[in-house]
Amino acid sequence: MMTIDGVIAEIGQVERADLERWISEGWVRPQGEPNAYRFVEIDVARVRLICTLRVDMEVNEATLPVVLSLLDQLYDTRRQMRALIERLREISPSDAPD
Amino acid sequence: MIVDDPYKALGVPRDATQEAIRSAYRKLAKQHHPDLNPGNSAAEERFKAVASAYGLLSDAAQRARFDRGEIDASGAEQRPQAQAHSGYRAHAESSAGQRYRHAGPEADEWNDPDLEAMFASMFAGGRAGPRAEPAQYRLAVPLLDAVNGATKRLTLPDQRVLDVKIPPGTDAGHMLRLRGQATKAGDGSKAGDILIEIAIEPDPLYTREGQILRLELPVTLSEAVLGGPVEIAGPRGALRLRIPPHSDTGTELRVRGRGVPAHDGKPEGDLYVRLRVMVGPRDPALDAFLQTWQPARPFNPRQTTGAAS
Known part of the structure; x- marks a missing residue:
């Protein structure tokens, strides 16, 4: 669990105003209220990802929601695939004992 | 990831401007960033090489030292890596990723009409192509x-x-x-x-519910009223049960650990014995007793079961 100040210090390349805007757009979804946000690991990793997209890849904020939406759908599908594989492994035939 | 030639990793000539190097890095990062290519280890390796090369060449002083042969490309390895953290994908693919589910964090991941349609078409069409079936x-x-x-x-x-x-x-x-x-x-x-x-x-006596076994056990009138030990064959060997006094049809006894044995990580289950009172063959003594019997607390079982007229 990190506060918004902790996240800004940890990542180094993000401005508070940008981060607050990303939260209000729903691109980052920390728990808690605006003055007491709490970030778990995936939230911090997502802020980092958005920084990479914005800075290294020059994705502008108008295009960012398209990229995030496609990424979220990709990861939804991969989580479902993993769960399916897990389930298939559970119900696949077991070897008869010797 | 050690690259022999950072210029080659970025695909730029040795006299490329810093702007050309940055532009080449951005192009390659868009293509190979591991968070955009989950599960693709080739892309991940490629991205590490590109990031490492860019780490070296984006720093004009380091680039100059490399060009003069003072450091090799692995000199970049000692630098703090831009990509030292584990990335977004590790979190997004775990259950934590549900937080950023496309349909919103409250949606049911499995209640997806699109997914259902995919499965329906998969199973309706049968198996694709011939293959050796067991x-x-x-x-x-x-x-x-x-x-x-x-x-x-x-x-x-x-x-x-x-x-x-x-x-x-x-x-x-x-x-x-x-x-x-x-x-x-x-x-x-x-x-x-x-x-x-x-x-x-099916067994004439026992039924199974997961790890639980159920048995309906006939008992005599006096066993039900007075209680006492009874011997039964048991699902897993002989068992001695103690029928409590004043039992009735429907009274349930639990015998711990005598259901389905532990297997595949499931603990052993219990045996539930449900009693059924059997009056038994004609007995003049019982008839005589009942004719004179005045119940201390008369009761109508049809009233408690709702079957009364």
């Missing part, structure tokens, strides 16, 4: 044999006889695999597996 048989096993484990004989269509060990706790629908036991095709190809689907023959 031979599949069905074996009916009496309930208690499946509970306790047993060896059952299976005669194959080619008259071969197989002794199949049924592990304790086996339930209906369980699939057993016998590797390499299918009849060889005669062309020297490898024998396939035999799959045996277990069906359960």
Whole structure:
């Protein structure tokens, strides 16, 4: 669990105003209220990802929601695939004992 | 990731401007960033090489030292890596990723009409293309044999006889695999597996619910009223039960650990014995007693069950 100040210090390349805007757009979804946000690991990793997209890849904020939406759908599908594989492994035939 | 030649990793000439280097890095990062290519280890390796090369060449002083041959490309390895953290993908693929589910964090991940349609079309169309299927048989096993484990004989269509060990706790629908036991095709190809689907023959006394076994046990009038020990065969060997006094039809006794034995990480289950009072054959003494009997607390069982007129 990190506060918004902790996240800004940890990542180094993000401005508070940008981060607050990303939260209000729903691109980052920390728990808690605006003055007491709490970030778990995936939230911090997502802020980092958005920084990479914005800075290294020059994705502008108008295009960012398209990229995030496609990424979220990709990861939804991969989580479902993993769960399916897990389930298939559970119900696949077991070897008869010797 | 050590690259011999950072210029080659970025695909730029040695006299490229810093702007050209940055632009080449951005182009490659868009293409190979591991968070945009989850599960693609080739992209991940490629991205590490690109990031490492860019780490070296984006710093004009380091680039100059490399160009003069003072450091090799691995000099970049000692630098703090831009990509030292584990990335977004590790989190997004774990259950934590549900937080950023496209349909919103409250949506049900499995209640997806699109997913259902995909499965419907997958199973409606049958299997795609021919492929070697394992031979599949069905074996009916009496309930208690499946509970306790047993060896059952299976005669194959080619008259071969197989002794199949049924592990304790086996339930209906369980699939057993016998590797390499299918009849060889005669062309020297490898024998396939035999799959045996277990069906359960119902037991006249016992029923099973997961790890629980249930038994309906007939008791005499005096056993129900006065209580006392009774001996039963039990699902897994003889059992002595103590019937509490003033029991009735429907009274349920639990015998701990005498249900389905522990198997596949499931703990052993309990046996639930439900009593059923049987009046038994004609007895003039009982008739005589009941004719004179004045119940201290008269009761109408039809009233408690709602069957009264």
